[in-house]
Amino acid sequence: xxxxxxxxxxxxxxxxxxxxxxxxxxxxxxxxxxxxxxxxxxxxxxxxxxxxxxxxxxxxxxxxxxxxxxxxxxxxxxxxxxxxxxxxxxxxxxxxxxxxxxxxxxxxxxxxxxxxxxxxxxxxxxxxxxxxxxxxxxxxxxxxxxxxxxxxxxxxxxxxxxxxxxxxxxxxxxxxxxxxxxxxxxxxxxxxxxxxxxxxxxxxxxxxxxxxxxxxxxxxxxxxxxxxxxxxxxxxxxxxxxxxxxxxxxxxxxxxxxxxxxxxxxxxxxxxxxxxxxxxxxxxxxxxxxxxxxxxxxxxxxxxxxxxxxxxxxxxxxxxxxxxxxxxxxxxxxxxxxxxxxxxx
Numbered sequence: 001x002x003x004x005x006x007x008x009x010x011x012x013x014x015x016x017x018x019x020x021x022x023x024x025x026x027x028x029x030x031x032x033x034x035x036x037x038x039x040x041x042x043x044x045x046x047x048x049x050x051x052x053x054x055x056x057x058x059x060x061x062x063x064x065x066x067x068x069x070x071x072x073x074x075x076x077x078x079x080x081x082x083x084x085x086x087x088x089x090x091x092x093x094x095x096x097x098x099x100x101x102x103x104x105x106x107x108x109x110x111x112x113x114x115x116x117x118x119x120x121x122x123x124x125x126x127x128x129x130x131x132x133x134x135x136x137x138x139x140x141x142x143x144x145x146x147x148x149x150x151x152x153x154x155x156x157x158x159x160x161x162x163x164x165x166x167x168x169x170x171x172x173x174x175x176x177x178x179x180x181x182x183x184x185x186x187x188x189x190x191x192x193x194x195x196x197x198x199x200x201x202x203x204x205x206x207x208x209x210x211x212x213x214x215x216x217x218x219x220x221x222x223x224x225x226x227x228x229x230x231x232x233x234x235x236x237x238x239x240x241x242x243x244x245x246x247x248x249x250x251x252x253x254x255x256x257x258x259x260x261x262x263x264x265x266x267x268x269x270x271x272x273x274x275x276x277x278x279x280x281x282x283x284x285x286x287x288x289x290x291x292x293x294x295x296x297x298x299x300x301x302x303x304x305x306x307x308x309x310x311x312x313x314x315x316x317x318x319x320x321x322x323x324x325x326x327x328x329x330x331x332x333x334x335x336x337x338x339x340x341x342x343x344x345x
Contacts, residue, residue, distance in 0.1 A: 026125050028081045034065045064114040071096050082122050082129040113138030148323045149263050149283055150292035156180055162255040172247040174236035181227045182220050183293030183310050186241050186286040187212045194235055205231055216311045245286050252281035295322045
């Protein structure tokens with residue numbers, strides 16, 4: 001106790017921070033270190049000076065731990081330490097994710113990125129880390145191979161006018177319409193509350209949102225009469241993201257959103273998303289509402305305005321999100337202007 005007083009540390013520190021064991025020895029094994037890492041998640045700094053990892057981040061770390069543990073059990077002769085992560089092990093883990101587990105490139109790349117983050121954190125804590133880990137990097141599906149499906153204004157009209165007859169589908173339709181006009185992630189859409197609404201001077205409604213993923217404050221203006229009616233007179237009941245994704249496919253099917261499109265569809269037998277040609281209602285999910293918002297208004301509303309509402313920080317990221325490449329159009333425009341000037345000279 002006297003030593004603590006000398007150091008200026010409160011005697012009841014363990015009561016103030018019950019999950020933080022200062023005397024705990026930092027483990028060298030990858031999975032053991034991750035357990036240690038997660039114990040201190042509430043006290044870890046995020047970008048912007050905030051404390052505590054988000055629920056999504058925690059979920060990603062736990063998923064990584066599950067997959068890496070399974071990889072060890074199947075292919076390693078021992079529990080892997082950071083010092084064991086040489087090129088052969090890292091490349092073996094990558095192949096295992098893509099070939100054995102058949103994960104998508106996006107998901108496998110995210111898991112490799114998580115491994116990289118853990119290696120950097122372990123190195124900061126003076127844990128012996130193999131030099132090859134500096135070459136670990138995440139990866140994702142090429143932009144050119146991404147498949148983007150959205151709901152159009154014609155689709156919205158069909159959704160608004162179809163007869164549903166069941167309360168849970170009516171609720172789903174209301175959330176669909178709001179998602180189409182708000183352009184937010186499902187985590188922010190389905191947690192919307194009436195106290196986030198304000199009247200706008202032009203007869204519209206301001207919707208104030210603190211985005212959970214980025215902690216950005218955005219205000220979206222809603223002027224569509226149908227969406228305003230829902231917000232003011234028929235605010236929808238709560239739905240979980242899982243039920244919303246399930247029910248929205250039924251609403252789209254009843255609305256006749258059944259044109260055949262290329263996309264990814266979950267296969268219950270393989271437990272994987274598989275590419276193919278499917279009815280549009282089968283491949284649309286809740287996140288496509290946000291992309292529909294960005295895509296439908298691109299070129300009609302100034303891009304910085306759209307980015308402010310979706311919460312994108314970089315125009316390049318926004319363009320990738322909607323599958324556009326503004327540079328190609330700009331180069332083509334400049335070329336055509338040059339030709340016109342040549343013809344007029």
